[in-house]
Amino acid sequence: MVDPKSQWQADLDLIRDAARQAGELALGFFGNAPEVWWKNEGASPVSAADFASNDRLQSLLLAARPGYGWLSEENDDDAARLQSETVFVIDPIDGTRAFINGDKTWCVSVAVVHRGRPVAGVLVAPALGEEFWALADGAAWKNGEVIRVGGEASEAPIAIAADEALVKRFEPAFRDRVHRVRHVPSLAYRIAMVADGRLDGTVVKRNSHDWDLAAADLILERAGGRLVDLADAALIYNRKDVTREMLVAGADHALELLLPYLVEHPAG
Known part of the structure; x- marks a missing residue:
């Protein structure tokens, strides 16, 4: 029987590599006026970079974990995911408006969700040279350093x-x-x-x-x-x-x- 902790570590390694590849692909579109469409009755933009990043993630992740469900902003939702204990939850570019406008604060977001809670997660922000990741029961990391939330500052807002x-x-x-x-x-x-x-x-x-x-x-x-x-x-x-x-x-x-x-x- 596979140890869940070793499985989630393997999943984290997988999604970090996939998110980096998707981020590098998206970065090639950044600042180069990618084609843009509008969805949700014109409320939300989606670019060629979103679709390219999503395709790369989908091909890499589902080939490696064909038994996992899939939920992504850029795919039609498939109710079959509800029957899966473990699901990839994907935003191929979170911050598409920023991306289109040349703002560097966008990222590729990839999580593995098991029985309703994330057990592995990564955010890759290639235009900023930043990568965040975490594993259930482990620390949170940014560019190789453990991170913690701020402590309460006395009197300061x-x-x-x-x-x-x-x-x-x-x-x-x-x-x-x-x-x-x-x-x-x-x-x-x-x-x-x-x-x-x-x-x-x-x-x-x-x-x-x-x-x-x-x-x-x-x-x-x-x-x-x-x-x-x-x-x-x-x-x-x-x-x-x-x-x-x-x-x-x-x-x-x-x-x-x-x-x-x-x-x-x-x-x-």
Whole structure:
């Protein structure tokens, strides 16, 4: 019988290599005006680089693990994944708007989800020369160094990434307790910034998807933080519905401040 820990390590090695290859492929399109289409009634862009990255990941990963399910932003969803205990959850380019606009904060996001929770995850940000990864029951890593969420700073406002309109709706007394930082288009990369301590937390608006979250969720968890819904519950993946309500990611001290406020002020 295969030891699950050795299996997840083998999976992590596999997805790191595949994500690097997909990232290198996407980087060849970056800054070169790739063809762009619009989906979701014109709300979301997708580029030739997204499709190329997705094709590379799909060919590498499913050839190596033909028994795993598949969930990717750039494939039609196949309900057969719901019968699989273990599933690849993929965003071939998280932050496509940034990619198209020449902003380097985009990444390839790949996770292995087993029985509803990620057990291996990697984010590759080739334009930044950064790679994050984590394994269930292991540490979180960035470019070969272990990372941890930031500790609580006495008296200083917490640094959060959140939509400007959302922060403007915060009551003045609460707004003084938070410092909004520049918006980062890639949700996965934004959560990674919490994992390595550059941010204390981030508020995730409604309508994020599992492929935006799964790899970053594990990286944040292994760095000492959490990604939760407004009931303070961890996310379960590989459900029929892959769309999420409002979420919060952060170190404990940020969650202790943000969660009660967002529950009490659901419109804000």
